[in-house]
Amino acid sequence: VKKPDTDLVDDGEITAMLRGLAGSAEPVRRTSRPPRSLVRTAATFVAAAALLLPALALARWVADHGSSGSAACADAVTFDGRPYVGHEIRTSGDVRAAAGVGVATTVYCDDTGDTPGDGTPARPVRMRGVQGIDPEVALMSRELSHVVYVAVGRCADLRFREELSGCLRERLDLQGRRYSRFRVHEDHGPAPEQVGAPFLATLSTPAVTARVSVRKIQGIAAVDAVSAEADPRNVYVVDGRCYVGISVDLLSCLRDAG
Amino acid sequence: VLKVETDLHQLAEAASRGDRPALDDLVRALQADVVRTTRLIVGSGSTVAEDAAQDALADMTRGIGGLEDPHAVRAWALRIATRRAMKASRSERLLRLRRERHITIPETDSLPSRRTVELRSAFHALKPRLRAVAVLRLYVGLSEAETAAVLSIPVGTVKSQLHAARFELSRALTDAGVVPATQVRSKDRGAPREETRH
Numbered sequence: 001v002k003k004p005d006t007d008l009v010d011d012g013e014i015t016a017m018l019r020g021l022a023g024s025a026e027p028v029r030r031t032s033r034p035p036r037s038l039v040r041t042a043a044t045f046v047a048a049a050a051l052l053l054p055a056l057a058l059a060r061w062v063a064d065h066g067s068s069g070s071a072a073c074a075d076a077v078t079f080d081g082r083p084y085v086g087h088e089i090r091t092s093g094d095v096r097a098a099a100g101v102g103v104a105t106t107v108y109c110d111d112t113g114d115t116p117g118d119g120t121p122a123r124p125v126r127m128r129g130v131q132g133i134d135p136e137v138a139l140m141s142r143e144l145s146h147v148v149y150v151a152v153g154r155c156a157d158l159r160f161r162e163e164l165s166g167c168l169r170e171r172l173d174l175q176g177r178r179y180s181r182f183r184v185h186e187d188h189g190p191a192p193e194q195v196g197a198p199f200l201a202t203l204s205t206p207a208v209t210a211r212v213s214v215r216k217i218q219g220i221a222a223v224d225a226v227s228a229e230a231d232p233r234n235v236y237v238v239d240g241r242c243y244v245g246i247s248v249d250l251l252s253c254l255r256d257a258g
Numbered sequence: 259v260l261k262v263e264t265d266l267h268q269l270a271e272a273a274s275r276g277d278r279p280a281l282d283d284l285v286r287a288l289q290a291d292v293v294r295t296t297r298l299i300v301g302s303g304s305t306v307a308e309d310a311a312q313d314a315l316a317d318m319t320r321g322i323g324g325l326e327d328p329h330a331v332r333a334w335a336l337r338i339a340t341r342r343a344m345k346a347s348r349s350e351r352l353l354r355l356r357r358e359r360h361i362t363i364p365e366t367d368s369l370p371s372r373r374t375v376e377l378r379s380a381f382h383a384l385k386p387r388l389r390a391v392a393v394l395r396l397y398v399g400l401s402e403a404e405t406a407a408v409l410s411i412p413v414g415t416v417k418s419q420l421h422a423a424r425f426e427l428s429r430a431l432t433d434a435g436v437v438p439a440t441q442v443r444s445k446d447r448g449a450p451r452e453e454t455r456h
Contacts, residue, residue, distance in 0.1 A: 008427075008428040008431055008432065009377065009424055009427045009428050009431060011395075011396050011424075013377070014377070014381070014392060014396050014423075014424075014427065015396045015397060017374055017377050017378060017381065018298055018381075018392075018393060018396060018397040019397065020374065020378075021297075021298060021302040021378060022294040022297065022298060022302070022397065023294065023297060023302060024293075025289055025290035025293055025294065026289070026293065027293050027297075027308045027309075027311040027312045027315070087320070088317070088320065
C-alpha cells in the first residue's frame with residue numbers, strides 16, 4: 001500500500017478549512033418545549049397531570065432561567081413530585097453519595113427545535129441521597145458521580161462551589177417559612193441595610209440547631225428574605241424566590257419581586 | 259495583544275475573587291475561543307457540539323473560583339473547552355451514525371470546493387484527540403508547548419499527532435481522488451483550481 005504524501009495537505013489549508021467551519025462566537029440556541037404527549041393527555045387524566053406537573057414546572061423553570069438552555073434541560077429530573085436541576089460538583093469533596101432513595105424521571109427535552117416530538121424522551125434514573133442532606137434538597141444519580149441534583153429554588157448561586165455544601169445543609173425556619181442561605185459578597189457592594197427590630201428564627205445545620213437573630217432588609221419583605229443580625233451579608237431567601245444567575249444581582253431581584 | 263492579555267488576567271483575577279461584572283466580561287472575552295474550539299473539535303453542525311460549547315461556558319463560570327493562575331486564564335478556558343469537546347465527541351459519533359440532530363452553522367465559505375468538502379469530511383472522521391491537536395495548533399494558533407499544556411500531553415505527542423492528522427487527511431483526499439493542491443499549484447498557478455482527476 002502506497003503511503004500518501006503528507007504534503008498533499010498543508011497547515012494553511014487546514015486552517016482555512018477550520019475557519020470556514022468555525023461559525024459564530026455564540027452557541028446556537030436550542031429550544032425546550034413541554035411534552036406534546038402531556039398536552040394531549042392532560043385534559044383526560046387529572047391524576048396523570050398531577051404526577052406530571054413537576055416536569056412541566058421544571059421545563060418552564062429551565063426555559064425561564066437556564067442560561068445553558070437544553071444542557072440544563074438534559075440535567076433536569078423530577079423525584080417524588082419535586083423538580084431538581086443537576087450541577088457539577090467536581091471540587092466539592094464533601095458532597096458524597098449516600099444510599100439509594102428510588103427512581104427519578106428525566107425531563108422530556110426537545111433538542112431540535114424544528115421537528116415537533118422528536119426530542120429526548122423522559123426516562124427513569126436510579127437516584128441516591130447525599131450524605132447529610134435531606135433528599136428533598138439534593139440527590140445524586142447512580143450514573144453521574146460528579147453531578148448533584150438540587151431542588152429548584154435551593155442554593156441557586158452555585159458559582160462559589162465551596163459554599164455549596166454548607167448552603168445545601170443549612171436551613172432557616174421563620175414563622176412557618178423555610179429559607180436558604182445566600183452570601184452577598186464583599187465585591188458586589190455594601191452589605192444589605194437592615195431595618196426594624198430583630199426577631200428570632202431557627203437555624204438548622206447537620207451539627208447544630210440554634211435560635212438566631214435575623215432582621216428585615218431595607219426594601220425587601222421579610223416573607224421574601226431576611227439577613228442575619230450578626231452578619232448582614234448572610235441573606236436567607238425563602239425557597240423558590242429569585243434564582244440568581246451570574247449577571248443578576250440577588251438583592252435587585254428580591255426588591256423587584258416585592 | 260499584550261494589552262488584551264493584561265486585561266484578561268486582570269479580569270480573571272477579579273472574577274476569581276467573586277466580582278460578577280468581571281466574570282461576565284471575562285466570559286464574553288473568551289467566548290469566541292471557547293465556543294469555536296468546542297464546535298470544531300466535536301464537529302460543526304452537530305447539536306451536541308453546541309451543547310458542549312454551552313456546557314464549557316457554564317463550567318467556566320462555575321469553576322472560576324478554582325482558577326490558580328490568572329495569567330493562564332486563556333489556556334484554562336481552552337482546557338475546559340477541549341475537555342468538554344472530547345467528552346461530547348463520543349455521543350456525537352453515535353448521533354452521527356444515526357444521522358440525527360444536525361443543525362446549520364452559517365459558514366464563511368459561500369460555495370466550498372469539492373476539495374474543501376472532502377477535507378472537512380476527512381477532518382470530521384479523525385479521532386477526537388487528533389482534531390483537538392489540529393484545532394488548538396492550526397485554528398486557535400497555540401504553540402506546540404501551549405497545546406501540550408492544554409491537553410496535558412508531551413510536546414512530542416503534539417508533533418506526532420499533528421503529523422498523524424495531516425497523514426489521515428492526505429490519505430482521505432488521495433482515496434477520494436481529489437487533485438492535490440500542490441500539484442494544481444505547480445501545474446497551473448493562474449487558472450481556476452481543478453477539483454478532480456480526469
